[in-house]
Amino acid sequence: MKAKDTPIKSQQADDQNSDEELLALYCHGNNRAFDMLYNRHRDSLYRFLLRQNNNMTAQAEEIFQEVWFSIINHKKQFRNDSKFSTWLYQIARNKLTDSSRKSLSRKEKLHDDIASQSVESATPEPDHKTQLQICIELLQGFVLQLPQEQKEAFVLKHDTDKSIDDLALITNTTHETFKSRLRYAMQKLRDWLPGECL
Amino acid sequence: MNKHVPSDPHDDKISSLYQQGSVETPAAHINENIRLHARKHSASVISFPLRRVLNVISSSRSLQVAAVLVIGVSIILQIQFDHPAEMSRPEPAEYSVNDLLADKSDAEHGVVTEDQLLTPSVSSDSVQESLAERNLNPVARPASPRPAMKAKAAPEKPAADDEMQQTEKSETMMREKRRLTKQFSEEKQAHSSHRQAELILHSTATSMQSVSEQDADDLCRTLDNAACLNSATCVLNNISNDLVCRPALNHCEQDFSQLQDHPDLCQQKPHCEYTASDCNCHSDGSCSCLGDTPPACKLTAGEDK
Numbered sequence: 001m002k003a004k005d006t007p008i009k010s011q012q013a014d015d016q017n018s019d020e021e022l023l024a025l026y027c028h029g030n031n032r033a034f035d036m037l038y039n040r041h042r043d044s045l046y047r048f049l050l051r052q053n054n055n056m057t058a059q060a061e062e063i064f065q066e067v068w069f070s071i072i073n074h075k076k077q078f079r080n081d082s083k084f085s086t087w088l089y090q091i092a093r094n095k096l097t098d099s100s101r102k103s104l105s106r107k108e109k110l111h112d113d114i115a116s117q118s119v120e121s122a123t124p125e126p127d128h129k130t131q132l133q134i135c136i137e138l139l140q141g142f143v144l145q146l147p148q149e150q151k152e153a154f155v156l157k158h159d160t161d162k163s164i165d166d167l168a169l170i171t172n173t174t175h176e177t178f179k180s181r182l183r184y185a186m187q188k189l190r191d192w193l194p195g196e197c198l
Numbered sequence: 199m200n201k202h203v204p205s206d207p208h209d210d211k212i213s214s215l216y217q218q219g220s221v222e223t224p225a226a227h228i229n230e231n232i233r234l235h236a237r238k239h240s241a242s243v244i245s246f247p248l249r250r251v252l253n254v255i256s257s258s259r260s261l262q263v264a265a266v267l268v269i270g271v272s273i274i275l276q277i278q279f280d281h282p283a284e285m286s287r288p289e290p291a292e293y294s295v296n297d298l299l300a301d302k303s304d305a306e307h308g309v310v311t312e313d314q315l316l317t318p319s320v321s322s323d324s325v326q327e328s329l330a331e332r333n334l335n336p337v338a339r340p341a342s343p344r345p346a347m348k349a350k351a352a353p354e355k356p357a358a359d360d361e362m363q364q365t366e367k368s369e370t371m372m373r374e375k376r377r378l379t380k381q382f383s384e385e386k387q388a389h390s391s392h393r394q395a396e397l398i399l400h401s402t403a404t405s406m407q408s409v410s411e412q413d414a415d416d417l418c419r420t421l422d423n424a425a426c427l428n429s430a431t432c433v434l435n436n437i438s439n440d441l442v443c444r445p446a447l448n449h450c451e452q453d454f455s456q457l458q459d460h461p462d463l464c465q466q467k468p469h470c471e472y473t474a475s476d477c478n479c480h481s482d483g484s485c486s487c488l489g490d491t492p493p494a495c496k497l498t499a500g501e502d503k
Contacts, residue, residue, distance in 0.1 A: 026236070026240065029240050030240075031233075031236065031237050031240050034233075034236045034240070035233065035236075038229075038232065038233070038236070042223070042224060042229070043222075043223050043224075046222060046223060046224045047220050047222055050222055061224060061225065061228050064224055064228060065228060065231060065232060068232045068235070068236075069232070069235055072232075072235055072236050072239050073239065075239075132215075132218070135215050136215055136216075136218055136219035137219070139212065139215045139216055139219065140219050143216065154216075158213055158216050158217060158220065159220060186206065186209050186212060187206075190206065190208050190209075190212065193212070197211070197215065198208045198211050198212070
């Protein structure tokens with residue numbers, strides 16, 4: 001933590017501030033602190049939501065906004081005994097759950113469509129794309145086909161800079177359970193990806 | 199990204215592939231929406247205490263009622279401050295006609311009571327003039343309870359030589375009392391309306407005051423000579439060689455037009471006698487009468503029943 005003896009209102013937000021300090025500064029009207037906080041977590045949260053929504057951009061953007069609006073509206077409810085990122089992703093997961101309940105049947109249908117597209121796209125197209133691009137697309141398609149909990153664990157592990165303990169806290173599981181989910185996910189991806197991609 | 203590297207050697211390749219393809223970012227308009235929302239709520243945080251107070255005030259009906267009461271009391275206090283005499287003025291209804299007559303007689307004898315000072319000046323003047331017109335002796339009024347400070351000024355009762363004259367004076371006094379009662383009733387109503395208007399519309403208090411202080415009952419004075427002669431409720435009378443229009447005082451004068459009605463209409467009334475004269479009225483409303491005395495239907499004897 002930075003300069004704890006300095007009054008919070010007179011502090012300037014910078015890169016050395018922790019997430020929690022930036023949020024506290026924003027609660028006192030420092031908009032720059034919010035911008036820094038947002039920039040830190042923007043991309044990783046967006047990708048997490050994008051994967052959880054099977055790369056459906058519209059749905060991911062909608063939930064992405066809802067998450068940040070919720071953060072802004074309830075910023076004073078943040079408990080300083082936890083990490084901001086944990087709070088952020090817990091809110092995101094809750095929003096995902098609400099969204100999936102609202103359109104469960106539609107999402108299942110979309111999931112099936114995307115899975116079939118991913119299987120179809122597994123055929124290499126060397127004329128137009130490089131081998132690396134093809135492997136990346138194949139991997140992204142296979143990630144979406146992972147079971148929900150394994151997919152979540154894989155995406156959180158690779159799109160955020162969090163420890164296993166933090167990720168277990170976010171997903172409301174234990175350290176071992178999260179590691180187990182992640183191990184199963186990696187095993188499936190290894191099995192699905194062609195040998196030239198590994 | 200993560201330092202917790204999986205154990206399988208292929209996992210590094212998978213992680214690398216995934217991270218190379220994971221480059222999506224939210225659209226610019228999404229970023230803008232979120233930042234705008236953040237700034238909007240940041241500004242509201244700064245003004246939150248004041249906004250909260252305003253919300254409480256605007257949403258509380260009891261506070262609204264209290265505010266209205268405070269404003270009303272403030273207006274009343276302001277009126278009292280601006281017009282202390284009017285606000286402390288006694289209600290005309292509590293002021294009897296006998297007291298008024300007594301006050302008038304006191305005034306004629308140089309005694310001015312506090313009530314007189316607080317009573318609308320128009321009423322005092324009209325009574326005083328009415329008494330002067332009829333040359334009435336104030337002591338001739340019927341006895342009535344009087345405040346001690348007023349009674350000390352009452353003159354002694356003069357000796358009555360002519361019984362008929364006494365009867366006429368008594369009858370005239372009763373007429374005067376009845377007229378003044380009516381006048382005061384109307385004046386009280388006008389006064390009450392005036393006070394209400396003051397409380398509700400302070401901005402129009404000045405104009406309302408001028409209206410209420412006008413002697414609406416004494417319309418006869420506003421009439422010119424010709425109109426007074428034609429009126430059935432007013433009488434044009436010669437007082438000190440001056441033609442004065444005054445209200446009809448008795449049943450003879452009432453409902454009798456000095457200029458239009460036939461003398462027989464006067465003679466048909468009991469104890470009434472017609473005094474003929476000839477008046478010539480001009481276009482400007484002024485009239486000149488023979489001997490400076492307009493025709494009149496006068497009370498001769500008996501009571502006005």
